Amino acid sequence: xxxxxxxxxxxxxxxxxxxxxxxxxxxxxxxxxxxxxxxxxxxxxxxxxxxxxxxxxxxxxxxxxxxxxxxxxxxxxxxxxxxxxxxxxxxxxxxxxxxxxxxxxxxxxxxxxxxxxxxxxxxxxxxxxxxxxxxxxxxxxxxxxxxxxxxxxxxxxxxxxxxxxxxxxxxxxxxxxxxxxxxxxxxxxxxxxxxxxxxxxxxxxxxxxxxxxxxxxxxxxxxxxxxxxxxxxxxxxxxxxxxxxxxxxxxxxxxxxxxxxxxxxxxxxxxxxxxxxxxxxxxxxxxxxxxxxxxxxxxxxxxxxxxxxxxxxxxxxxxxxxxxxxxxxxxxxxxxxxxxxxxxxxxxxxxxxxxxxxxxxxxxxxxxxxxxxxxxxxxxxxxxxxxxxxxxxxxxxxxxxxxxxxxxxxxxxxxxxxxxxxxxxxxxxxxxxxxxxxxxxxxxxxxxxxxxxxxxxxxxxxxxxxxxxxxxxxxxxxxxxxxxxxxxxxxxxxx
Amino acid sequence: xxxxxxxxxxxxxxxxxxxxxxxxxxxxxxxxxxxxxxxxxxxxxxxxxxxxxxxxxxxxxxxxxxxxxxxxxxxxxxxxxxxxxxxxxxxxxxxxxxxxxxxxxxxxxxxxxxxxxxxxxxxxxxxxxxxxxxxxxxxxxxxxxxxxxxxxxxxxxxxxxxxxxxxxxxxxxxxxxxxxxxxxxxxxxxxxxxxxxxxxxxxxxxxxxxxxxxxxxxxxxxxxxxxxxxxxxxxxxxxxxxxxxxxxxxxxxxxxxxxxxxxxxxxxxxxxxxxxxxxxxxxxxxxxxxxxxxxxxxxxxxxxxxxxxxxxxxxxxxxxxxxxxxxxxxxxxxxxxxxxxxxxxxxxxxxxxxxxxxxxxxxxxxxxxxxxxxxxxxxxxxxxxxxxxxxxxxxxxxxxxxxxxxxxxxxxxxxxxxxxxxxxxxxxxxxxxxxxxxxxxxxxxxxxxxxxxxxxxxxxxxxxxxxxxxxxxxxxxxxxxxxxxxxxxxxxxxx
Numbered sequence: 001x002x003x004x005x006x007x008x009x010x011x012x013x014x015x016x017x018x019x020x021x022x023x024x025x026x027x028x029x030x031x032x033x034x035x036x037x038x039x040x041x042x043x044x045x046x047x048x049x050x051x052x053x054x055x056x057x058x059x060x061x062x063x064x065x066x067x068x069x070x071x072x073x074x075x076x077x078x079x080x081x082x083x084x085x086x087x088x089x090x091x092x093x094x095x096x097x098x099x100x101x102x103x104x105x106x107x108x109x110x111x112x113x114x115x116x117x118x119x120x121x122x123x124x125x126x127x128x129x130x131x132x133x134x135x136x137x138x139x140x141x142x143x144x145x146x147x148x149x150x151x152x153x154x155x156x157x158x159x160x161x162x163x164x165x166x167x168x169x170x171x172x173x174x175x176x177x178x179x180x181x182x183x184x185x186x187x188x189x190x191x192x193x194x195x196x197x198x199x200x201x202x203x204x205x206x207x208x209x210x211x212x213x214x215x216x217x218x219x220x221x222x223x224x225x226x227x228x229x230x231x232x233x234x235x236x237x238x239x240x241x242x243x244x245x246x247x248x249x250x251x252x253x254x255x256x257x258x259x260x261x262x263x264x265x266x267x268x269x270x271x272x273x274x275x276x277x278x279x280x281x282x283x284x285x286x287x288x289x290x291x292x293x294x295x296x297x298x299x300x301x302x303x304x305x306x307x308x309x310x311x312x313x314x315x316x317x318x319x320x321x322x323x324x325x326x327x328x329x330x331x332x333x334x335x336x337x338x339x340x341x342x343x344x345x346x347x348x349x350x351x352x353x354x355x356x357x358x359x360x361x362x363x364x365x366x367x368x369x370x371x372x373x374x375x376x377x378x379x380x381x382x383x384x385x386x387x388x389x390x391x392x393x394x395x396x397x398x399x400x401x402x403x404x405x406x407x408x409x410x411x412x413x414x415x416x417x418x419x420x421x422x423x424x425x426x427x428x429x430x431x432x433x434x435x436x437x438x439x440x441x442x443x444x445x446x447x448x449x450x451x452x453x454x455x456x457x458x459x460x461x462x463x464x465x466x467x468x469x470x471x472x473x474x475x476x477x478x479x480x481x482x483x484x485x486x487x488x489x490x491x492x493x494x495x
Numbered sequence: 496x497x498x499x500x501x502x503x504x505x506x507x508x509x510x511x512x513x514x515x516x517x518x519x520x521x522x523x524x525x526x527x528x529x530x531x532x533x534x535x536x537x538x539x540x541x542x543x544x545x546x547x548x549x550x551x552x553x554x555x556x557x558x559x560x561x562x563x564x565x566x567x568x569x570x571x572x573x574x575x576x577x578x579x580x581x582x583x584x585x586x587x588x589x590x591x592x593x594x595x596x597x598x599x600x601x602x603x604x605x606x607x608x609x610x611x612x613x614x615x616x617x618x619x620x621x622x623x624x625x626x627x628x629x630x631x632x633x634x635x636x637x638x639x640x641x642x643x644x645x646x647x648x649x650x651x652x653x654x655x656x657x658x659x660x661x662x663x664x665x666x667x668x669x670x671x672x673x674x675x676x677x678x679x680x681x682x683x684x685x686x687x688x689x690x691x692x693x694x695x696x697x698x699x700x701x702x703x704x705x706x707x708x709x710x711x712x713x714x715x716x717x718x719x720x721x722x723x724x725x726x727x728x729x730x731x732x733x734x735x736x737x738x739x740x741x742x743x744x745x746x747x748x749x750x751x752x753x754x755x756x757x758x759x760x761x762x763x764x765x766x767x768x769x770x771x772x773x774x775x776x777x778x779x780x781x782x783x784x785x786x787x788x789x790x791x792x793x794x795x796x797x798x799x800x801x802x803x804x805x806x807x808x809x810x811x812x813x814x815x816x817x818x819x820x821x822x823x824x825x826x827x828x829x830x831x832x833x834x835x836x837x838x839x840x841x842x843x844x845x846x847x848x849x850x851x852x853x854x855x856x857x858x859x860x861x862x863x864x865x866x867x868x869x870x871x872x873x874x875x876x877x878x879x880x881x882x883x884x885x886x887x888x889x890x891x892x893x894x895x896x897x898x899x900x901x902x903x904x905x906x907x908x909x910x911x912x913x914x915x916x917x918x919x920x921x922x923x924x925x926x927x928x929x930x931x932x933x934x935x936x937x938x939x940x941x942x943x944x945x946x947x948x949x950x951x952x953x954x955x956x957x958x959x960x961x962x963x964x965x966x967x968x969x970x971x972x973x974x975x976x977x978x979x980x981x982x983x984x985x986x987x988x989x990x
Contacts, residue, residue: 041836084849085793086895092844097836124619131626132887139884142877143838298580341536341592343638349587354579382637389634392627400581 001195004456005153005210007257011217023224024064030231031065031101038099040144040234044227045107048152049190050180051162052213057152057223058105064224071096075106087111088136095145108133113197117189118182126193130200137206147206148230150223151198152213156187162214192461199391199460204384210456221254258452259467265412268472281481282321288488289322289358293495297401298353301484302364305409306447307437308419309470310477314409315360317477318484327358332367344368344386345393355401365390369454374446387457398462403491405484406463408451411470413444496690499951500648500707502752511712518719519559525726526560526596533594535639535729539722540602543647544685545675546657547708552647552718553600559719566591570601582606583631590640603628608692612684613677621688625695632701642701643725645718646693647708651682657709687956694886694955699879705951716749753947754962760907763967776976777816783983784817784853788990792896793848796979797859800904801942802932803914804965805972809904810855812972813979822853827862839863839881840888850896860885864949869941882952893957898986900979901958903946906965908939 034042044061046054058072073094082090088108096102112129115121140147154162163180166172183190198208211222269277288294301318303311319327330351339347345365353359369390373383397404411419420441423433440447459465466483470476529537539556541549553567568589577585583603591597607624610616635642649657658675661667678685693703706717764772783789796813798806814822825846834842840860848854864885868878892899906914915936918928935942954960961978965971 038836081849084851085847086891086897088891089844089847089895092841095837095841097833099836122619124617124623127626128619128622131622131629132891134626135883135887139840139880139887140838142880145838338592341533341594342590343635343640345634346587346590349584352580352584354576356579385634385637388630392630392634396581396583396627400584402581 001198001210001456001459002153002191003259003459004452005212006155007212007259007262008214009212009218009255009257010215011221011255013217016217016221019221023221023228026228027065027224030228030235031069033235034101034231035069035099037235040146041096041098042101042146042148042231043096043140044101044103045109045147045149046103046105046152047107047109047150048194048213049154049159050183051159051166051176052152052154053216053219054105054152054213056216057150057219058103060220061103061223061227065101069099070101070103072103072105075104075110098144108136109197109201113190113193116193117186126197127200130197133201134203137201137203141203141205146230146234148227149201149206149208150226151194151208151210152219153210154213156191158214159184159187195461199388199457202388202457204381204388207384207457218255225254258448259455260410260448260451263410263467263469265410265415265469265471267469267475269474269478271474274474274478277478278317278481281478281485282317284485285318285321285481285488288485288492289326291492293492294488295356296495297403297491298355299358299403299405299484299488300353300397301358301360302366302404302406303360303362303409304364304366304370304407305468305470306411306416307440308416308423308432309409309411310473311362311409313473314407314468314477314480315362317481318360321481322358326356327360328353329360329362332361332363345389348393352397352400352402365393366454366458369458370447370450371440373450374443387454390458391460394458394460394463403488404463405487406465407468407480407483408455408465409468409470409476409480413441415471416441496693496705496951496954497648497686498754498954499947500705501650502707502754502757503709504707504713504750504752505710506712506716506750508712511716514716518716518723521723522560522719525723525730526564528730529596529726530564530594532730535641536591536593537596537641537643537726538591538635539596539598540604540642540644541598541600541647542602542604542645543689543708544649544654545678546654546661546671547647547649548711548714549600549647549708551711552645552714553598555715556598556718556722560596564594565596565598567598567600570599570605593639603631604692604696608685608688611688612681621692622695625692628696629698632696632698636698636700641725641729643722644696644701644703645721646689646703646705647714648705649708651686653709654679654682690956694883694952697883697952699876699883702879713750720749753943754950755905755943755946758905758962758964760905760910760964760966762964762970764969764973766969769969769973772973773812773976776973776980777812779980780813780816780976780983783980783987784821786987788987789983790851791990792898792986793850794853794898794900794979794983795848795892796853796855797861797899797901798855798857798904799859799861799865799902800963800965801906801911802935803911803918803927804904804906805968806857806904808968809902809963809972809975810857812976813855816976817853821851822855823848824855824857827856827858840884843888847892847897860888861949861953864953865942865945866935868945869938882949885953886955889953889955889958898983899958900982901960902963902975902978903950903960904963904965904971904975908936910966911936 034040046058048054055074058074062070062072071094075090078087078090091104091108094102094104112121112126112133115129116123116126137147163176163184167176198210202208209226211219213219303315305311315329319329328351332347335347348361348365351359351361368378368386369383372378394404420433420437423429455465455467466480468476468479529535541553543549550569553569557565557567566589570585573582573585586599586603589597589599607616607621607628610624611618611621632642658671658679662671693705697703704721706714708714798810800806810824814824823846827842830842843856843860846854846856863873863881864878867873889899915928915932918924950960950962961975963971963974
C-alpha cells in the first residue's frame with residue numbers, strides 16, 4: 001500500500017512555480033462550476049501519518065479556492081453534544097450540501113484505527129467497523145456524493161525527523177504533543193492496521209489516494225491535481241452522476257518516480273558465486289518441501305514480469321529443487337471456452353494446491369489489472385474492482401494455509417531490446433519472440449503505470465510483492481530462490 | 496425478517512393443481528432459453544430451518560426442470576480434499592458455467608451461522624464472515640451471475656411438530672438425527688443470528704427470499720414462481736446483464752395472507768377501561784422520562800400508518816405524559832430545499848435527540864420504501880437499497896443509546912372510508928382530508944404490499960415494528976403507550 005509513498009518524491013521549485021498558478025485557476029473554475037451546477041457535493045477525507053502535512057494541505061486548499069464554499073471540519077475527540085448522540089451523528093451534520101465542498105480532517109476512519117492500535121480493539125472489531133464504513137460510503141456514493149480520500153504517508157525515519165524538527169522550532173513546538181510521540185512509538189502497528197483498512201475500503205468509486213507527505217511541493221501539486229481531475233470528471237459528465245463505472249483516477253507520480261524506476265537494476269553476480277549460491281538455496285528449498293510441517297501448508301508462487309525478463313529461467317531454478325509429483329506449473333494464456341463461462345477468478349481457483357503441494361503460476365490473475373487493463377480487454381470498472389477481488393482472493397488463500405509468493409521481474413527497456421535482438425538471432429530461441437512482444441514494448445509506459453498501481457494496491461502483509469531487478473539473470477534467480485526459501489522458513493516456524 | 500413466514504401460509508389442492516402444469520412448462524422454457532442464450536449462470540442458494548422442506552424443494556426443482564442442466568450440490572461438512580484447501584475452494588469448483596443452473600443446498604452461509612450459534616463464535620467474527628460473503632456475492636453479481644437466495648423458515652412449534660412427525664414415521668425416521676434435535680434446542684439463537692445474517696446480506700441485486708416451509712404446496716409454488724420471475728427478468732432483458740438497478744422481485748404471498756391481513760382489527764376497549772388505563776400508562780411513562788437512567792439513553796418513536804388511522808391521537812396521548820422541554824415532535828412532509836441537497840437520511844439525522852431526550856416522528860424515513868416506492872418518486876434501485884441503509888441507520892442509533900419504537904397503525908378499508916366521510920362532514924376536521932388521501936386510497940393494495948415488505952425487511956431485534964390494529968381508537972392508543980413504556984422499562988433495567 002505504501003511502497004510508492006516512501007520513494008522520496010520531490011518536485012523542484014521551478015516546476016512548482018510554473019504549475020501552481022494554472023492549477024489554482026483551474027480549481028477555482030471547478031469550484032465555480034460545482035456551485036453553479038449544484039448537482040452533487042464533494043466530500044474530501046484527509047487522513048494519514050501525523051506530521052505528514054495534513055493540516056497544511058487543508059489550509060492550502062482553503063487558500064487556493066474560495067473559502068466561502070468550503071467547510072473544513074477538523075474533528076478531534078467528540079464534544080459533549082456529540083458524545084450524547086450516536087457516533088455517526090457528528091459526520092452527518094457536517095456533510096456538505098450539493099454544490100459545496102466539505103473537508104474532513106479526521107473522519108470516520110480515525111476512531112476504528114486508533115481503537116485497534118492504541119486501545120486494544122480486536123481485529124474482528126476493526127473489520128466490523130470497516131464493514132460499516134463500506135456501507136456508509138456506498139450510501140454516500142449512491143446518493144451522488146463525490147468522495148475523494150487522501151492518505152498522507154511518511155516513512156518512519158521521515159516522521160521522526162519531522163517531529164524532531166518541529167520540536168526544535170520555538171514557533172512550532174506546540175504542534176508536537178505527547179500523543180504524537182506515543183503514536184510514533186506504535187508506527188509499525190499503525191502502518192499495518194492502516195494498510196489493511198485502506199485496502200478494504202478502496203472501492204472502485206472511491207479509492208484511497210496514498211501520497212508521500214514529506215515534500216511540500218510534491219504534496220500540494222498532487223493533492224491539487226487529483227482533486228481537480230476527480231471534480232472535472234464528474235462536472236463534465238452528462239448527468240453528473242457517478243454510476244458504477246465512473247471511477248476516480250489513480251495517483252500519477254508527478255516526479256515520474258515510482259517503485260520500478262527506483263529498482264537498482266545494476267545488481268549482479270559472478271557465475272562462480274551464482275553456482276555456489278544456487279546449490280545452497282536449492283538444497284534448502286528441497287529440505288523445506290519435504291518438511292513435515294509443510295503438510296499443513298501449501299505454496300503458490302506467482303511469476304509476473306516484463307517480456308523477456310527471465311521468468312522461465314527463474315521458474316526452472318525453483319522446480320529444479322522440487323519433486324515433480326509435488327508441484328504443478330500452470331502457464332496462463334488466453335482463457336479456454338470453459339473458463340470464459342465462469343467468473344474471472346475461477347480459472348485460478350481450480351489450480352489451488354492441496355496442503356503439502358506447490359503450484360507455480362507463469363503469469364496469473366494479475367493479467368486483469370495488467371494486460372487486460374492496458375489492452376482494453378475489459379472495462380475500466382472491471383479492472384478497478386479487480387484489485388479488491390484479488391485482495392479478497394489472496395486473503396482466502398492465506399486463511400486456508402497457502403503461502404503466497406509474488407514476483408515482478410523487471411528489466412530495463414534497453415536490456416529488453418538487447419534480449420529481443422538476441423532471440424531473433426538465435427534460431428532455437430526464435431519461437432520465444434512474437435509480434436505481440438514488440439507491440440507490448442510500444443506500450444512500455446502504460447504497462448509501467450499498471451504495474452506500479454498493482455504493487456501499491458495488492459502488496460499486502462499476507463501476500464507482498466517482491467520486485468526483482470532482472471538485468472542480471474544470475475542475481476535475479478538467486479534472489480527469487482532465496483525469497484521463497486526465507487518466506488517458507490518463516491511460515492513453517494509458526495506451524 | 497420472519498414475521499411473514501409464520502402466518503401459516505397455505506395453498507389448497509385445487510389452486511395448486513391448476514397452477515402447477517403451467518409453471519412447470521414455463522420453468523422448462525426458461526431453462527431452455529438460458530442454455531440457448533448461454534449468457535449467464537444461475538446460482539440458487541437453499542438455506543433455512545431443518546425440516547422446512549429444503550431437500551424436498553430441491554428434488555422438486557430437479558423433477559420440474561431438465562436435470563441434465565442442473566447441478567445439485569448438497570454440501571455437508573467438508574471432505575478431506577476440501578479441508579486441505581482454502582474454505583471457499585469447494586464453492587468455486589461447484590459454480591455452474593454460463594447457461595446452467597447450480598443449486599447449493601448448504602452454502603457459504605452455513606458455517607458462519609452454525610459457528611456463531613453452536614461453536615461459540617463471536618458477533619464480530621460473524622460480521623467479519625458476513626463482510627466476506629458480501630464481497631464474494633458482489634463479485635459474482637459483477638461477473639454476471641444470477642443469484643437467487645431462498646430461506647425456508649418455520650416457527651418453533653411447526654419445526655417441533657415436523658421433527659416429531661418424521662420420527663414417528665418408520666420410513667422417514669432416519670432423516671431426524673441427534674444434530675437436528677441439538678440444533679432445535681437452540682431455535683431462538685438460530686432465529687436471531689439468521690435474521691441478522693439475512694438482513695446484512697440482502698442486497699438490491701440478490702435479496703433473500705424468505706418463505707414459510709410448513710405447507711408443501713405453498714412452498715413449491717412460491718419457489719417455482721420466484722425462480723421463474725428472476726430468470727425471465729434477466730433472460731428477457733436486452734443485454735442479459737443484471738446491472739445495479741435490476742433487482743430480483745420480492746416474494747408475493749400467493750395465498751394473499753400477510754402480516755397486515757392477519758391483524759385482529761376487532762380488538763376494542765370501553766371508554767371507561769380506556770380512561771383508567773390511560774392514566775395508569777401515562778403515569779408510568781412520565782416516571783420513566785424522569786428516571787436517572789434515562790439520562791444515558793434517548794427515545795425515538797416512529798408513527799407510520801394508513802391515512803386517518805389515528806396517528807395524531809396516538810401521538811397526543813404520548814406527549815401528554817411528557818415535559819414539553821424534553822421532547823420534539825417532527826412531522827415529516829416533503830423535504831425542504833436544504834434537505835434535498837443532502838443524502839436521503841440527512842433530514843432524519845438532524846433530529847436525533849441527545850441523551851435524556853425524546854423525538855417523535857410523525858411519518859419518517861420509511862417514506863422512501865412506502866410513499867416514494869408506491870408513487871414512483873424514486874427509482875426501484877433507490878428504494879431497494881433503502882432497506883439496507885435504514886437497517887444500518889437504526890443500528891447506529893441503537894449503538895448510540897437510542898431506544899427506537901416503531902408503530903404501524905392499521906385500519907380496515909371500510910373503517911378508512913367511514914372516517915374520510917366523517918371528516919368531510921365535520922367542519923373543523925375537514926382540513927385533515929385532502930384529495931391526496933383519496934388518491935392514496937386507490938392504491939390500497941400497493942401500499943399494503945409495500946408495508947409488508949417493509950416489516951419483513953426492517954423489523955429487527957434492536958428496532959422491531961409493532962403493528963397496531965387501529966379500528967378501535969381506544970385500544971390502539973393504550974397499546975402504543977404500553978409498548979413504549981414496556982420497551983423503556985426493559986432497556987433501562989439494563990443500564
